[in-house]
Amino acid sequence: MGEETFKLMQGNEACVEGAITAGLNFFAGYPITPSTEIAELSAAKLPRVGGKFIQMEGEIASISAIIGASLTGKKAMTATSGPGFSLKQEGIGYAVMAEVPCVIVNVQRGGPSTGLPTSPAQGDIMQTRWGTHGEHSIIVLYPSTVREIFDTTIKAFNLAEKYRTPVILLMDEVIGHMREKVEMPNREKIAIYNRKKPSSSLEKYLPYKVSEGDMVPKMANFGEGYRYHTTGLVHDETGFPTNNGKIAEELINRLVHKIENNLDDIVDYEEYKLQDAEEVIISYGSTARSAKSAIDVLRKEGRKIGLFKPITIWPTAKNQIEDLSKRTSRISVIEMNMGQYFLEIERIAGKYSKVDKYGRSNGELITPKEIVSFIKEG
Amino acid sequence: MVSQLIGKYYRTGSLPHIWCPGCGNGIILRAIVKAIDNLGLNQDDVCVVSGIGCSSRASGYLDFNTVHTTHGRALAFATGIKFANPDLHVIVITGDGDSAAIGGNHLIHTARRNIDITTIVFNNNIYGMTGGQYSPTTPTGEKGTTAPYGNIDANFDLCELAKAAGATYVSRSTIYGANMIINQVEEGIKNKGFSFIETISICPTYYGRKNKKGNAVDMINQLKEMSINKTAYDKLSKEKRNGKIVVGELHKSQRTEYTEEYEKIIQSF
Numbered sequence: 001m002g003e004e005t006f007k008l009m010q011g012n013e014a015c016v017e018g019a020i021t022a023g024l025n026f027f028a029g030y031p032i033t034p035s036t037e038i039a040e041l042s043a044a045k046l047p048r049v050g051g052k053f054i055q056m057e058g059e060i061a062s063i064s065a066i067i068g069a070s071l072t073g074k075k076a077m078t079a080t081s082g083p084g085f086s087l088k089q090e091g092i093g094y095a096v097m098a099e100v101p102c103v104i105v106n107v108q109r110g111g112p113s114t115g116l117p118t119s120p121a122q123g124d125i126m127q128t129r130w131g132t133h134g135e136h137s138i139i140v141l142y143p144s145t146v147r148e149i150f151d152t153t154i155k156a157f158n159l160a161e162k163y164r165t166p167v168i169l170l171m172d173e174v175i176g177h178m179r180e181k182v183e184m185p186n187r188e189k190i191a192i193y194n195r196k197k198p199s200s201s202l203e204k205y206l207p208y209k210v211s212e213g214d215m216v217p218k219m220a221n222f223g224e225g226y227r228y229h230t231t232g233l234v235h236d237e238t239g240f241p242t243n244n245g246k247i248a249e250e251l252i253n254r255l256v257h258k259i260e261n262n263l264d265d266i267v268d269y270e271e272y273k274l275q276d277a278e279e280v281i282i283s284y285g286s287t288a289r290s291a292k293s294a295i296d297v298l299r300k301e302g303r304k305i306g307l308f309k310p311i312t313i314w315p316t317a318k319n320q321i322e323d324l325s326k327r328t329s330r331i332s333v334i335e336m337n338m339g340q341y342f343l344e345i346e347r348i349a350g351k352y353s354k355v356d357k358y359g360r361s362n363g364e365l366i367t368p369k370e371i372v373s374f375i376k377e378g
Numbered sequence: 379m380v381s382q383l384i385g386k387y388y389r390t391g392s393l394p395h396i397w398c399p400g401c402g403n404g405i406i407l408r409a410i411v412k413a414i415d416n417l418g419l420n421q422d423d424v425c426v427v428s429g430i431g432c433s434s435r436a437s438g439y440l441d442f443n444t445v446h447t448t449h450g451r452a453l454a455f456a457t458g459i460k461f462a463n464p465d466l467h468v469i470v471i472t473g474d475g476d477s478a479a480i481g482g483n484h485l486i487h488t489a490r491r492n493i494d495i496t497t498i499v500f501n502n503n504i505y506g507m508t509g510g511q512y513s514p515t516t517p518t519g520e521k522g523t524t525a526p527y528g529n530i531d532a533n534f535d536l537c538e539l540a541k542a543a544g545a546t547y548v549s550r551s552t553i554y555g556a557n558m559i560i561n562q563v564e565e566g567i568k569n570k571g572f573s574f575i576e577t578i579s580i581c582p583t584y585y586g587r588k589n590k591k592g593n594a595v596d597m598i599n600q601l602k603e604m605s606i607n608k609t610a611y612d613k614l615s616k617e618k619r620n621g622k623i624v625v626g627e628l629h630k631s632q633r634t635e636y637t638e639e640y641e642k643i644i645q646s647f
Binding site for chain 1: 640
């Protein structure tokens with residue numbers, strides 16, 4: 001196991017491999033294209049490693065089940081796509097509020113509604129940020145290669161455990177179904193983070209109390225003797241509901257700031273040929289692959305252009321993007337939608353740099369050639 | 379001074395409860411706790427999961443591992459908990475709207491799996507927390523704030539539903555017969571499989587007032603008069619069956635339990 005090995009692997013398969021490496025031992029899901037392989041592979045692999053798989057009666061049931069499992073100490077995941085992701089929002093909000101670590105995979109397909117089930121899209125960018133109601137922050141990761149899916153799935157679990165929050169792993173139909181040769185990392189070198197457990201006496205445990213300088217409460221597993229209450233209602237540090245406005249404000253602030261104040265730890269990205277770049281493409285997921293090819297073509301023609309590929313979509317890499325906007329004259333946001341992440345980039349970079357967008361929502365990939373033309377026209 | 383039962387199993391700090399004067403929910407809650415006490419379960423091994431509504435506030439008052447979930451999803455959360463840790467005794471507290479309307483599908487499928495969860499429905503025939511709208515168990519013809527001219531829906535027989543879906547223990551009781559509730563909850567917990575217990579509660583504030591049922595005592599007496607056991611009910615003519623509440627154990631069967639079946643798969647490797 002210590003050696004690096006090579007494998008031909010599908011994106012959805014890499015997600016399951018990464019999840020099991022991170023400690024996944026509970027999966028609940030419901031079949032939906034193009035994420036179904038994640039459920040199928042979990043069903044096959046989990047019982048072999050002592051884990052559990054259950055096919056629930058629906059998407060809401062699945063996310064509810066993984067939240068329940070996580071309360072008993074399991075590392076839990078569900079996977080879905082577009083219409084199913086809309087249904088997950090109820091559970092995502094609960095997991096945010098009750099601070100229950102879990103991973104929700106959304107392999108995007110064309111929408112709205114049942115849309116284009118077998119075609120790629122990146123139309124759920126804003127839904128991942130604001131899909132569930134109420135003020136909150138969220139962590140959303142989006143890999144673009146099969147190897148990166150493996151690594152990012154592990155990161156998704158680590159962040160979920162560390163910050164006691166649901167983490168959304170975004171993919172798209174292209175990277176979910178694509179097969180690539182993957183150099184599997186040495187497992188002994190992979191860092192795995194597990195939730196912090198209480199060390200206080202059983203009687204003194206307050207499930208939502210944070211210690212000085214920390215923003216994440218310690219989490220006991222059900223069945224270990226730390227009997228506590230958890231709810232989706234606003235609650236105080238005992239876990240019991242309250243209508244007290246001051247407590248509500250403190251709670252919501254903490255839930256938001258535990259993520260927004262830790263950007264250095266959470267924000268992940270890839271830079272490609274940015275060192276001397278005078279213009280930048282910002283692109284993610286499968287579209288970033290086309291952007292890389294386009295950059296290679298444009299570089300050959302003498303244009304100083306590079307790629308900034310966010311892997312952490314939310315919270316945004318705002319410091320890095322602002323820096324880029326100060327040293328480049330044009331930022332082009334290229335995505336398989338009509339300009340969702342563009343809105344966020346324009347907000348951050350628009351003060352210093354020209355921000356353009358290119359994208360569409362017809363279920364067709366954006367090709368390198370199109371990107372080259374778009375950049376040249378600008 | 380609180381009773382021993384309340385002192386041991388209730389989180390007295392979270393009292394007083396939010397239920398209206400005359401509400402039947404407290405009777406059911408005490409019966410559940412009494413059943414747990416009779417069985418001598420360790421509190422650390424008990425997990426109480428509830429949904430949303432008046433009934434579902436109960437989880438917060440009890441000193442176990444407790445989860446107050448989202449509307450209708452208590453059984454789905456509970457399935458995750460029980461499947462993840464089969465050593466826990468998982469008890470679901472839910473209401474008629476929570477379990478039969480928004481959570482109806484979860485009820486069917488949890489019964490189908492025969493996973494070892496004991497579900498107690500606090501059936502007060504109305505959505506109490508939101509102010510008296512008709513529910514799937516509001517009798518046809520009766521009123522709610524959203525049925526001002528009378529409910530035209532047919533009301534659900536939840537026990538028949540649970541039985542048909544595969545529950546291996548099904549019973550019904552009313553808050554008039556607290557001892558019957560205690561006994562049924564004990565039987566439900568002892569049953570290795572999905573147990574479904576419907577307890578008919580009262581909501582004098584909304585259901586009672588909207589339908590001129592009188593005060594809480596009147597309503598409890600009505601439950602007493604309407605209740606009948608299965609054998610006696612079966613002997614009644616069709617006309618006389620109308621308006622009766624069939625109480626007692628209604629179904630018991632044996633079937634493989636879900637978490638045990640899955641454990642066999644794990645052990646096969």
